[in-house]
Every structure is written in C-alpha cells, then in structure tokens.
Amino acid sequence: MKETISLSAPQEISVPVDDLWFDDGNLILQAEKSLFKIYSGLLAARSSVFRDMLAFPPPAEGNATLDGCPIVTVYDSAKDMNYFLKAVFDTSFFEPPPTPTELPIVEGVLRLSLKYDVSYLHRRALQHLLSTFPMTLSAWKNRENDRTIPPVDNTPFAAFRIARQFDLVWLLPSILYCVSSHPFEKTLDGATWGKEKEQELISLSWLDKRMCILGRQRIVMFQSRNSVSLMKSSTAPVEGCNGETCVGTRQRCADILGQWDMAGMLDYFEDNHDIWYSGFCSACRTAFKETCASECDSMWTELPEMFGLPSWEVLEDLRKKAFE
Structure with a gap:
C-alpha cells in the first residue's frame, strides 16, 4: 500500500489506490480521498468526456501536482x-x-x-x-x-x-x-x-410499493387459478394413465401451488421435480410437463401487464435503444 499523501492542507489526507497507481502514469484523479495515477491518453481514447476535459488548458493558477503529475478532482464516489x-x-x-x-x-x-x-x-x-x-x-x-x-x-x-x-x-x-x-x-x-x-x-417509494403489491396479487391469483385447474383435473385421468399414484400426485401438486403467497409459477415444474417425477406415470408426466409449460408461457406473456408495464414488444424496443 502506498503511503497516505497530504494535499494542500494538513486535514486533507488522500490515499493512492494500489491497483490504479501506475508509476509511469501522467495524470492523477482524486475521488473523495482516493488517488488514481493513470494514463491520460488511454482514458481520453476511451471517454469523449475526459478527452474534452483534458483538452482544456489548465486554470491560470495551475492544477495541483504530485510528482510532476497534475491532479484533477472528480466528484464521484x-x-x-x-x-x-x-x-x-x-x-x-x-x-x-x-x-x-x-x-x-x-x-x-x-x-x-x-x-x-x-x-x-x-x-x-x-x-x-x-x-x-x-x-x-x-x-x-x-x-x-x-x-x-x-x-x-x-x-x-x-x-x-x-x-x-x-x-x-x-x-x-x-x-x-x-x-x-x-x-x-x-x-x-x-x-x-x-x-x-x-x-x-x-x-x-410508495408508487413502487403499490406496483409490487398489485403485481404480486395478480401473480398469486394466476397461480391460484392454476391450482384449481389441477384439482379439477385430478378426477379426470390422463389418457393412457396407468399409475396408481397419479391422482394423488396431481392433488399434491395443486396443494403446493395453491398454498403459495408469493411468485413461483415460472420455476414450479423444475422446483418440484422430485414430487411429480416419482408420483406420475409416463403419460401423466408428459401431460403435466405440457400443462406447466403452457401456463408458464401464459404468465410470462402477461407479466408486464401484471405490473402495469408496457408489452414485451414495447419493452424490447426500449432495450434495443438502450444498447445503441
């Protein structure tokens, strides 16, 4: 660790940052009480703002210097x-x-x-x-x-x-x-x-809390509807079903989903693998997988609307603009 350095006044103690203190650097940036000795040319090549900033002539009174390097204060953490x-x-x-x-x-x-x-x-x-x-x-x-x-x-x-x-x-x-x-x-x-x-x-904020509360409520309601559907289907065997535990497993899966008071539908199939895989026959496994996939797709499609947000298509356009 480099030694601390007193700049201009005894109470202003700054500390060089080891990983960003290059002995042959030609510019020192000061952020709060940290000093970074870096290469101005490389920084200017990466940042148009720093390029313009460093192109300005120094003030009449000159910049503070350390070991012959100008010190520029930046107001960032x-x-x-x-x-x-x-x-x-x-x-x-x-x-x-x-x-x-x-x-x-x-x-x-x-x-x-x-x-x-x-x-x-x-x-x-x-x-x-x-x-x-x-x-x-x-x-x-x-x-x-x-x-x-x-x-x-x-x-x-x-x-x-x-x-x-x-x-x-x-x-x-x-x-x-x-x-x-x-x-x-x-x-x-x-x-x-x-x-x-x-x-x-x-x-x-209150507005964000409101968004979260209303969206969470809609998600839980969506999951509850799916739980009811699973319960109803437990009395109607899947075509080709030959398992003795399939009806009970379907009821158990419905109970798990219906008891949640938080979001979980999107990972429901994967997170409950041990229950449905061992409890369903082959035909019921396939049917249950297809049902879960369909409901996940429906929830994902509706997810932005649940929180009062624009559609996925609009959000995708915003994402593209952010990456430009």
Whole structure:
C-alpha cells in the first residue's frame, strides 16, 4: 500500500489506490480521498468526456501536482471511480458475459460509463443485468446457468433501484417477479443490501410499493387459478394413465401451488421435480410437463401487464435503444 499523501492542507489526507497507481502514469484523479495515477491518453481514447476535459488548458493558477503529475478532482464516489477505472485499464476486470461479476461493480461502471461516455462499458453493464434479469421465457429457464450476477440475498431489490435510477424499464418485469418471490415484508419495510459492514436498507417509494403489491396479487391469483385447474383435473385421468399414484400426485401438486403467497409459477415444474417425477406415470408426466409449460408461457406473456408495464414488444424496443 502506498503511503497516505497530504494535499494542500494538513486535514486533507488522500490515499493512492494500489491497483490504479501506475508509476509511469501522467495524470492523477482524486475521488473523495482516493488517488488514481493513470494514463491520460488511454482514458481520453476511451471517454469523449475526459478527452474534452483534458483538452482544456489548465486554470491560470495551475492544477495541483504530485510528482510532476497534475491532479484533477472528480466528484464521484471513490468506490464507483475504482470500478470504472479498473474496467478501463484492466481488461480482465469487467469482461462481458458469460464472465461473472458483481452487482455493485455493474452499478458503478454503469453510472460512470454513462457520465463519461464510454459506450462499450455501458453496453457491457447492461448485458450483465440482462443475463440475470432476462426478457424471454427461454432465457429465464436458463437463468441459473447464464446469470453473471450471483444470487446474493435481496439482489432483486438492489436491481430494482438501479433500473429506476437509470430508467431501464425493460428489465422491470423479471426484476419485479423476483421481488414478488421474496417475503412480503421486504416490499413493505425495506430489504437490507450490501456486505455486513456496508449494509443499507433499500426502501421503495410508495408508487413502487403499490406496483409490487398489485403485481404480486395478480401473480398469486394466476397461480391460484392454476391450482384449481389441477384439482379439477385430478378426477379426470390422463389418457393412457396407468399409475396408481397419479391422482394423488396431481392433488399434491395443486396443494403446493395453491398454498403459495408469493411468485413461483415460472420455476414450479423444475422446483418440484422430485414430487411429480416419482408420483406420475409416463403419460401423466408428459401431460403435466405440457400443462406447466403452457401456463408458464401464459404468465410470462402477461407479466408486464401484471405490473402495469408496457408489452414485451414495447419493452424490447426500449432495450434495443438502450444498447445503441
């Protein structure tokens, strides 16, 4: 670790960031109390904003300097600037999917890539969000294999905040479905987010709470209707059924679905594999799989409307514009 450095006044103590302190760098950026010694040419080549900023002549009184390098103060959090500069200068730090990353990194890179106009990093951040909160049912079904942001507790609430802050409406259906799969109290009272020493409470606005509550209610009603349908079908055997436990298994599957007070339909078939596979004969397994697939497709189609959002077609157009 580099030593701390006092700049201009005794109380202003700054700390060089080891990973972003290049001895032959020619520009020092200061964000809060962190110093980054970097290469101005490479930064300017990546960012039109920095290119224009660095093209301006220095003020008459001159910039503060350290070891002959000008110091430029930026009014961003040190955490965000750290992530952003690592993404710029370390090609292995923030690679596109399928390379994994973390949501705070995505958020920091997204914020500063927008502010400083680094389009390839902006698109990359959106790709990571999309891998984790997809826009198609097939991508949802492969989500656990394809997602690049790990399922840390309360990730959907943090992602919801990001989608709101950056107007990423097209991500909201799958994010809100995930929110609806969490205990109801988190929507009402807030959800904790972050590492233990940095935890914060994410509280939703009243309008967002209303959106979540109404959407969750519609999802639960959809699942309840499916539960009733399964119960009715338990008395009408599937053609070709030759299993003694099929009727009871169908009733058990209906009971599980009907008891949920949170979202679960989209993963219902996969999550209850042990029950239906062992309890159904071959014909009933096929029929149950087809029923679940059809109902998942219906729910996915209706999902944006459940939360009062535009159709998938409109959201897809918004996504395309975001990636331009």
